[in-house]
Amino acid sequence: MEEISHKNPFKKPFFDLKELVDSIQEHLGCPATIEDTNHRLNAYSSHGVDADPARIGTIISQRVPEKVINRLWKEGIIPKLIQSDSALRIPHIDDIGLRDRVAIAIRKNNEILGYIWVVEGPKKLSHLQLEHLKDAAVVAIPLMAKIQQNRKRKEENYQEFLWQLLTGQFKNRDEIYEQVHELHLKIPNHFTVLVFYFEQDITQAMEEQISYLITTSQKITNHFLVLMDNELILIASPHPSQSDATAFDSFITYFTSEIANRFSILGVKGSSGKGYSDFSKAMTSYQEAQKVLELKKVFPEELENVFHYSQLGAFLYIDLIQQQLPDEHPAISKIRAYDKQHKSNFLKTLEVFIQQDSNMNEAAKKLFVHTNTLHYRMKRVAEIGEIDLTNVHEKLGIYLDLMARKMKNK
Amino acid sequence: MEEISHKNPFKKPFFDLKELVDSIQEHLGCPATIEDTNHRLNAYSSHGVDADPARIGTIISQRVPEKVINRLWKEGIIPKLIQSDSALRIPHIDDIGLRDRVAIAIRKNNEILGYIWVVEGPKKLSHLQLEHLKDAAVVAIPLMAKIQQNRKRKEENYQEFLWQLLTGQFKNRDEIYEQVHELHLKIPNHFTVLVFYFEQDITQAMEEQISYLITTSQKITNHFLVLMDNELILIASPHPSQSDATAFDSFITYFTSEIANRFSILGVKGSSGKGYSDFSKAMTSYQEAQKVLELKKVFPEELENVFHYSQLGAFLYIDLIQQQLPDEHPAISKIRAYDKQHKSNFLKTLEVFIQQDSNMNEAAKKLFVHTNTLHYRMKRVAEIGEIDLTNVHEKLGIYLDLMARKMKNK
DNA sequence: ATTCCTTTTGTGAAATTTCACAAAAGGTTA
DNA sequence: TAACCTTTTGTGAAATTTCACAAAAGGAAT
Numbered sequence: 056m057e058e059i060s061h062k063n064p065f066k067k068p069f070f071d072l073k074e075l076v077d078s079i080q081e082h083l084g085c086p087a088t089i090e091d092t093n094h095r096l097n098a099y100s101s102h103g104v105d106a107d108p109a110r111i112g113t114i115i116s117q118r119v120p121e122k123v124i125n126r127l128w129k130e131g132i133i134p135k136l137i138q139s140d141s142a143l144r145i146p147h148i149d150d151i152g153l154r155d156r157v158a159i160a161i162r163k164n165n166e167i168l169g170y171i172w173v174v175e176g177p178k179k180l181s182h183l184q185l186e187h188l189k190d191a192a193v194v195a196i197p198l199m200a201k202i203q204q205n206r207k208r209k210e211e212n213y214q215e216f217l218w219q220l221l222t223g224q225f226k227n228r229d230e231i232y233e234q235v236h237e238l239h240l241k242i243p244n245h246f247t248v249l250v251f252y253f254e255q256d257i258t259q260a261m262e263e264q265i266s267y268l269i270t271t272s273q274k275i276t277n278h279f280l281v282l283m284d285n286e287l288i289l290i291a292s293p294h295p296s297q298s299d300a301t302a303f304d305s306f307i308t309y310f311t312s313e314i315a316n317r318f319s320i321l322g323v324k325g326s327s328g329k330g331y332s333d334f335s336k337a338m339t340s341y342q343e344a345q346k347v348l349e350l351k352k353v354f355p356e357e358l359e360n361v362f363h364y365s366q367l368g369a370f371l372y373i374d375l376i377q378q379q380l381p382d383e384h385p386a387i388s389k390i391r392a393y394d395k396q397h398k399s400n401f402l403k404t405l406e407v408f409i410q411q412d413s414n415m416n417e418a419a420k421k422l423f424v425h426t427n428t429l430h431y432r433m434k435r436v437a438e439i440g441e442i443d444l445t446n447v448h449e450k451l452g453i454y455l456d457l458m459a460r461k462m463k464n465k
Numbered sequence: 466m467e468e469i470s471h472k473n474p475f476k477k478p479f480f481d482l483k484e485l486v487d488s489i490q491e492h493l494g495c496p497a498t499i500e501d502t503n504h505r506l507n508a509y510s511s512h513g514v515d516a517d518p519a520r521i522g523t524i525i526s527q528r529v530p531e532k533v534i535n536r537l538w539k540e541g542i543i544p545k546l547i548q549s550d551s552a553l554r555i556p557h558i559d560d561i562g563l564r565d566r567v568a569i570a571i572r573k574n575n576e577i578l579g580y581i582w583v584v585e586g587p588k589k590l591s592h593l594q595l596e597h598l599k600d601a602a603v604v605a606i607p608l609m610a611k612i613q614q615n616r617k618r619k620e621e622n623y624q625e626f627l628w629q630l631l632t633g634q635f636k637n638r639d640e641i642y643e644q645v646h647e648l649h650l651k652i653p654n655h656f657t658v659l660v661f662y663f664e665q666d667i668t669q670a671m672e673e674q675i676s677y678l679i680t681t682s683q684k685i686t687n688h689f690l691v692l693m694d695n696e697l698i699l700i701a702s703p704h705p706s707q708s709d710a711t712a713f714d715s716f717i718t719y720f721t722s723e724i725a726n727r728f729s730i731l732g733v734k735g736s737s738g739k740g741y742s743d744f745s746k747a748m749t750s751y752q753e754a755q756k757v758l759e760l761k762k763v764f765p766e767e768l769e770n771v772f773h774y775s776q777l778g779a780f781l782y783i784d785l786i787q788q789q790l791p792d793e794h795p796a797i798s799k800i801r802a803y804d805k806q807h808k809s810n811f812l813k814t815l816e817v818f819i820q821q822d823s824n825m826n827e828a829a830k831k832l833f834v835h836t837n838t839l840h841y842r843m844k845r846v847a848e849i850g851e852i853d854l855t856n857v858h859e860k861l862g863i864y865l866d867l868m869a870r871k872m873k874n875k
Numbered sequence: 876a877t878t879c880c881t882t883t884t885g886t887g888a889a890a891t892t893t894c895a896c897a898a899a900a901g902g903t904t905a
Numbered sequence: 906t907a908a909c910c911t912t913t914t915g916t917g918a919a920a921t922t923t924c925a926c927a928a929a930a931g932g933a934a935t
Contacts, residue, residue, distance in 0.1 A: 368861055370862075372786050382739075428913050447821070448780060451779030807881075807932095
């Protein structure tokens with residue numbers, strides 16, 4: 056036994072990760088996989104005798120299923136792996152189809168390049184075998200690095216192109232598609248631009264965490280990623296598994312909450328433009344996404360749950376109106392004057408009432424008052440402002456005026 | 466008797482109408498009044514022994530009360546007077562306080578200059594006395610004409626000024642007030658501009674009928690009247706007897722319906738701008754009124770009951786939006802496509818639903834369908850368009866888009 | 876003709892909203 | 906302080922809306 060411990064079974068040249076992973080299976084007698092930092096599958100041993108659902112899912116979709124990743128985070132396993140130098144035993148988690156496993160991080164100068172996972176059969180790995188996994192991880196380093204570098208070089212090439220695309224540096228469609236062809240880019244046939252504003256500039260470390268979250272979340276398929284100071288731009292499609300309408304919404308909430316939870320990066324605001332098929336419309340979609348974020352700045356409560364351009368509704372027109380704002384609606388002036396004199400709050404009440412779709416109960420809840428109080432107030436508002444609150448056009452006019460004025464004053 | 470019949474008791478020089486009216490009273494033994502074409506009081510006999518409420522009202526307010534005029538029209542009395550050359554006996558109408566009367570038109574070459582009214586006492590006028598009234602009417606002609614001319618000359622002087630004012634020919638406030646002073650115009654301290662579009666150009670005959678209606682209606686106090694081709698412009702204030710908010714509305718409906726009923730001038734459309742105190746804002750108010758009329762052309766049903774600028778509500782912003790109309794709201798496109806394929810009517814349904822303040826019952830009535838039908842349709846609309854119909858912002862956005870597009874297509 | 880799908884209408888119970896009235900609370904003014 | 910006004914809250918009955926379900930009607934495709 057002693058003899059073997061001194062001998063590194065992986066001390067031979069491997070052409071690629073596939074060779075390595077096969078060698079691991081051979082040596083340990085268990086199926087193994089190698090993933091990159093983003094849990095994208097790089098290689099898996101072929102003679103899979105004994106695959107659990109998590110492994111099958113991973114292989115099929117070429118990456119670790121999202122729910123598995125989320126669970127590994129929740130259980131604190133991924134952070135532990137990142138910390139640890141040696142292989143760790145991960146107890147089975149039945150409800151996500153994960154059997155007993157052993158894993159080790161592939162690390163180069165404190166930078167995580169990926170992970171080796173081994174599914175344990177009924178016969179557990181010995182202490183020595185776990186030690187050998189360390190050797191495998193070392194061997195994997197140059198192989199992983201090669202892949203990473205390829206990817207990086209490719210990315211650097213198109214970063215500039217994308218930036219030009221999004222800021223409208225190209226004259227026409229043809230110019231764009233020429234470049235696309237030249238750079239050998241595979242462009243999606245349908246895409247949407249997502250934008251995230253960060254509170255500080257995005258550092259190298261953050262970039263990695265961002266990229267981690269994007270590739271591990273399986274709500275969207277990200278095609279391109281552009282970073283600029285404190286701005287993150289994605290060109291993505293809804294993941295095939297997701298319904299179009301909600302895919303981006305849920306990705307944005309997921310992304311902002313997870314980046315806060317996992318990496319303590321707070322105050323990230325995200326949005327998306329409309330979807331297009333023509334890649335030259337990327338700039339349009341980008342600008343739409345930006346418009347959403349700008350409006351969210353002005354109307355944080357009103358647009359709290361709005362992320363997609365086409366959900367902006369009336370706010371789409373508010374800044375248009377705001378630019379040519381006529382005299383204040385007479386009803387507003389009257390109510391404002393009344394409020395001032397009586398220290399009441401009728402204008403805000405009216406605003407909330409309209410916002411809640413003229414629903415007394417909802418509005419009363421929002422305002423923390425008794426329904427009858429609101430009822431009374433609306434009667435007063437109608438009197439004071441001399442308006443008919445069942446007339447949509449009046450209500451709309453007042454509301455648009457109110458919102459536009461709010462925007463102007465910011 | 467024969468002798469008297471040949472003798473014209475009014476064949477003597479009268480200095481003014483007051484003298485004439487006194488002479489009539491003296492001769493007939495009954496109180497008399499002389500009105501102009503617009504039933505404005507020009508003179509009344511002073512030794513009024515026997516006044517009925519209608520006479521008192523006329524004298525107090527310097528004109529015949531509106532309800533009396535309306536009734537006289539309804540009963541066909543005024544048209545008969547206009548037709549007739551001789552004095553007519555008008556039976557009492559108790560509910561408006563009108564006792565038995567005799568009246569005759571003052572006519573010059575088929576043009577009506579005014580009327581002489583005589584209140585009969587218990588002793589009725591003889592046939593001869595009625596004949597004498599004809600003489601009185603003839604005597605009245607030059608006296609009335611003098612007044613009319615004075616008024617006309619004065620009017621001609623300021624017509625041009627008003628036109629310049631309304632079309633923005635003056636550089637600043639001072640220039641306007643200088644002119645006002647020069648022309649000795651009494652300007653109101655609060656006014657509103659009303660505009661009426663006629664289907665044809667306004668003829669001399671129509672002008673008289675218009676002026677008749679305006680001065681007899683006592684809903685507004687008209688300060689100035691401007692005519693231009695097929696456009697009638699009034700600068701008016703609410704009549705002291707009327708509440709501000711509704712005065713103009715009811716005048717406009719009154720005017721358009723009466724000018725149709727009485728004079729068979731159909732298709733007149735009226736509107737009003739906002740009220741101002743600064744006379745230099747007359748142009749603004751005029752433009753506002755014009756904007757209302759233009760929008761009413763585009764949205765005849767939607768704005769059916771809207772006459773005042775401040776009732777335009779959301780339509781105020783529609784043409785702004787229409788000028789920079791972005792892509793159609795995705796929900797609209799979806800619903801429109803569905804409609805086309807299934808020959809359904811969901812888009813129109815949605816429009817009416819929003820217009821009726823999301824009130825199922827009202828909207829169902831408007832659409833002549835069962836409430837549940839509408840309920841079903843709205844459920845389908847929400848599904849097809851992937852929208853939340855309780856979200857005001859979405860609804861608004863869709864509605865504004867719909868309206869703006871409607872405007873653009875006209 | 877049959878089948879399938881969508882739409883319309885009817886029915887009635889359950890849920891919600893509206894409304895009038897009373898009482899209380901808070902603030903201002905003489 | 907009392908008198909007055911405005912606002913808030915509570916109560917409960919009446920009116921209205923919502924919703925599920927069933928049936929029927931209309932079209933399109935086979």
